[in-house]
Amino acid sequence: MNKKEIILATKERRKYKKCATYELKIIKSKLSSKSLKHLNKLFLEAKWFHNHILSSGEDIKNFNTKIKEVTVLNKNKEKEIRKIDVLSAQMRQEIKDKIFRSILSLSALKKTGKKIGALKCKSKVFSISLKQLNHAFSINFINSSIRIQKLKQNLKVKGLHQIKENYEIANAQLVRKCNDFYLLVTTYADKEEKIMPETSVGIDFGCETQLTLSNGIKIKYEIPVSKRLRRLDRKIMKKNRKKSYNKYKDQRKREKEYQHIKNKKKDIKNKIVSTLVNNFKYISIQNENIKGWQANHGKKIQNTSLGGIIDALKRKAHTLIEINRFFPSSQLCLKCENKQKMSQEKRTYVCPVCGYEEDRDINASRNILREGLKDTKVPTEHRELKPQESRTSALSIMNKLKSIHNVRVSSLVEWGSLKSKGQFTSTL
DSSP, X not given: OOHHXXXXXXXXXXXXXXXXXXXXXXXXXXXXXXXXXXXXXXHHHHHHHHHHHHHHOSOSTTOOTTOSEEEEEOTTSOEEEEEOOSSOHHHHHHHHHHHHHHHHHHHHHHHTTOOOOOXXXXXXXXXXXXXXXXXXXXXXXXXXXXXXXXXXSOEEEEOGGGSOTTOEEEEEEEEEETXXXXXXXXXXXXXXXXXXXXXXXXXXXXXXXXXXXXXXEEEEEOOOOOHHHHHHHHHHTOTTOOOOHHHHHHHHHHHHHHHHHHHHHHHHHHHHHHHHHHHOSEEEEEOXXXXXXXXXXXXXHHTSOHHHHHHHHHHHOSEEEEEOTTOXXXXXXXXXXXXXXXXXXXXXXXXXXXXXXXXXXXXXXXXXXXXXXXXOOSOOEEXXXXXXXXXXXXXXXXXXXXXXXXXXXXXXXXXXXXXXXXXXXXXX
């Protein structure tokens, strides 16, 4: 088999496998001073090489990646020739290929009529592609360590237990983030068939209450900016403060604090999405304009990850039903479908026609569920569950959500009067 046939065979084999990326953190305290200098220089040389390709004016597709010297602009904006010592030939090839792929993407956008700009030189490089296992990088599962090409020391890592023995390792990326180093390993594994419960749920997203489920559960959470981060911002942006090593240290501290807040939001998002995906086979949501919400509500949206939850549900849900953005979910009566305009201040929906009364968000989530099931071609059976049956399933979900740190979970449903309040549940 030639190289092209091998690539096609690999693509066909991985087509039906599950792709996942795992983050391994390199333990910085275990690094020798020589290895730390090597890693820092690796990212510096990657920046030099990237900028040299763009400024050379040569044909990028046929650019010679075996060169050992590049032209760099120094602080005085004078050209200097510097040697490439630690960046391997394969890493250089990957940098060139990445630039070429970016140009192809820009060309495709230009053909569709979109305005594009040219690729610019980088002031920093944060990731380096390691394409080939056992050549550009290798993994030692026994010692929980990794090896990177041209680096003599084995690097101790955290998180290697996530990668199982039967996983096929494809490639990796060496990443520098908040002055720490990570290895993002892409793997392929056989898909496991999950037995999903034949249940469905409608979700209404909001600013005050982030998620409201059609079974009466409300999920609230917010990760605000910490006092430490505000203090560091004021310190760094202080007028007439000269560039110094202390300012550089404060900037690194600020980066770490931002990353800490980002990780908190990511953890909450992943746990909420996992609970929903594993407990409901059919999830109905409304195509919300999160960017528009952010323009009006600002920090209330910024301190959550609503956009991330919607994006994750689109990728991970077994069957996601997305209804039109302009569907009046909060204005319709669940019983008689009477439509009435409601101000944002009114939090209880009262129908003037049939007298139906319910919490505004719960009514909206049930309308979203009903509308979603209406649009599907899957045969459905609608029935009203007994109060005890609804209570048991919802309480188990509530207990899982309550275990998530920084998340407040509540239920406004009166279990004894579900039938009189127009409880709507469906089984597919």
